[in-house]
Amino acid sequence: MKITIQSLIRASGPTAIVGGLSYALVGVFHPPNILASVTTPTWLVVHVLAMGTSIFGLLGLTGIYARHAEKSGWLGLVGYLLLNFWLAIILGFTFVEVFILPALASIAPAFVDAWLGMFNGTASEINLGALSTVWTLTGPLYILGGILFGIATFRARVLSRWAGVLLAVGTAMGPLAAFLPLDLQPKIAVPAGLALAWLGYSLWSERRAKSASALTGLRQASAV
Amino acid sequence: MAFTSQTLIRWSGLSAIAGGVIFAGIQPIHPADELASVTTSLWAVIISLKFAMCLFFLIGFAGIYARQAEKAGWLGFLGFVLLTVSWFLQTGFVFVELFVLPVVANVLPDFVDSALGIANGHPGVMNIGALVPTYAVVGVCYLLGGLLLGIATVRAAVLPRRPAILLAVAAVITPAAALLPHAQQRYSAIPMGIAMIWLGYSLWSERRRGQSSDAPTDTSPSDFVAA
Numbered sequence: 539m540k541i542t543i544q545s546l547i548r549a550s551g552p553t554a555i556v557g558g559l560s561y562a563l564v565g566v567f568h569p570p571n572i573l574a575s576v577t578t579p580t581w582l583v584v585h586v587l588a589m590g591t592s593i594f595g596l597l598g599l600t601g602i603y604a605r606h607a608e609k610s611g612w613l614g615l616v617g618y619l620l621l622n623f624w625l626a627i628i629l630g631f632t633f634v635e636v637f638i639l640p641a642l643a644s645i646a647p648a649f650v651d652a653w654l655g656m657f658n659g660t661a662s663e664i665n666l667g668a669l670s671t672v673w674t675l676t677g678p679l680y681i682l683g684g685i686l687f688g689i690a691t692f693r694a695r696v697l698s699r700w701a702g703v704l705l706a707v708g709t710a711m712g713p714l715a716a717f718l719p720l721d722l723q724p725k726i727a728v729p730a731g732l733a734l735a736w737l738g739y740s741l742w743s744e745r746r747a748k749s750a751s752a753l754t755g756l757r758q759a760s761a762v
Numbered sequence: 763m764a765f766t767s768q769t770l771i772r773w774s775g776l777s778a779i780a781g782g783v784i785f786a787g788i789q790p791i792h793p794a795d796e797l798a799s800v801t802t803s804l805w806a807v808i809i810s811l812k813f814a815m816c817l818f819f820l821i822g823f824a825g826i827y828a829r830q831a832e833k834a835g836w837l838g839f840l841g842f843v844l845l846t847v848s849w850f851l852q853t854g855f856v857f858v859e860l861f862v863l864p865v866v867a868n869v870l871p872d873f874v875d876s877a878l879g880i881a882n883g884h885p886g887v888m889n890i891g892a893l894v895p896t897y898a899v900v901g902v903c904y905l906l907g908g909l910l911l912g913i914a915t916v917r918a919a920v921l922p923r924r925p926a927i928l929l930a931v932a933a934v935i936t937p938a939a940a941l942l943p944h945a946q947q948r949y950s951a952i953p954m955g956i957a958m959i960w961l962g963y964s965l966w967s968e969r970r971r972g973q974s975s976d977a978p979t980d981t982s983p984s985d986f987v988a989a
Binding site: 542543546547592593596597600604607608626627629630631633634636637638640641642645646648649664665666667668669672 | 766767769770817820824828831832846847850851853854855856857858861862864865866869870873888889890891892893896
């Protein structure tokens with residue numbers, strides 16, 4: 539089998555599905571951000587899934603953007619870049635949550651508490667410096683990126699428009715998490731995760747006939 | 763201005779160049795991997811650059827692979843995937859160096875020592891769990907990924923051969939650097955940086971005509987006519 543740019547873009551559909559579904563699962567199963575959670579198997583599984591969200595999400599989003607890059611214009615590009623930065627920065631946080639927090643839970647509980655306090659908005663004795671600022675930045679990246687990319691997808695009319703709407707609405711809902719009790723807050727991720735999976739499905743399930751006819755058109759044009 | 767796959771791939775060349783410049787450029791001025799370094803401002807600057815470099819490389823490798831995906835076959839695909847895994851995990855390590863180590867340097871010096879020990883080959887006293895084997899995964903993927911993508915690039919004959927050979931050789935000689943003292947080891951990054959600058963430049967500077975004739979994409983026939 540020959541790998542073409544079309545088949546690569548199409549293959550990024552399943553990666554977006556995996557990334558989106560793992561994000562939704564993170565939302566459903568995320569344990570409360572308290573010291574006792576950090577050493578549980580649920581914590582580990584959820585945060586490995588969150589790392590999967592970043593890597594599969596990055597690859598999947600790139601394919602989704604490449605598919606309608608031409609039609610989605612600057613709005614799509616800016617949305618894509620913001621979401622990419624968000625996924626890259628989130629990766630750093632989840633990396634620490636998978637590899638470092640469990641190891642430090644017993645020897646440096648104050649540090650782990652401070653880390654979790656960053657998410658819960660509670661003060662702690664350790665100053666995490668630039669980290670809290672970076673965490674605060676991820677909010678606007680996620681919300682703006684999702685809204686812009688969702689609108690661009692809707693306007694481009696290449697992939698499922700309703701998946702674009704769900705992405706925009708799902709990410710715009712992010713700040714509402716602040717009004718929920720701590721243990722329900724992560725659930726706010728579910729619609730956005732499903733939207734990413736839906737976009738991936740839309741990319742994957744596009745008829746091959748469409749691209750085949752476009753290719754035939756190209757070949758005829760080049761023959762002229 | 764409309765974005766096509768070709769435009770995106772060309773831009774990813776700039777990203778590869780930026781990553782390569784940082785990778786090669788920071789080595790002579792990189793602070794020593796020791797506790798005293800992590801709270802200096804030089805550390806903050808250099809490690810911030812490294813964080814940007816990881817993201818540039820992820821984009822750059824995607825472009826280098828996408829440009830020749832049709833010709834590079836499964837060898838190229840495997841190389842690309844391994845390199846992506848390597849630089850993705852590396853991004854996590856750099857994030858820790860940038861945001862975690864300076865913060866905990868005073869409260870958890872043993873942890874910082876042990877974390878730096880992964881890179882400088884002097885294991886610290888603290889057991890830091892899965893971090894050590896994960897760093898080994900970074901290294902193996904870096905070596906194999908560079909080798910495979912380099913060979914695939916030579917065989918595909920879409921991008922120039924010489925930087926592709928340099929990519930493969932630079933990846934393979936990296937473990938040999940372990941024979942050198944740690945301070946000199948980091949210079950093994952320079953050939954890799956140069957290979958990335960070179961490959962990125964060739965992506966960026968390719969003539970548009972050559973690109974559109976051998977890389978059919980999802981562009982509409984009208985784009986083709988316009989070219």
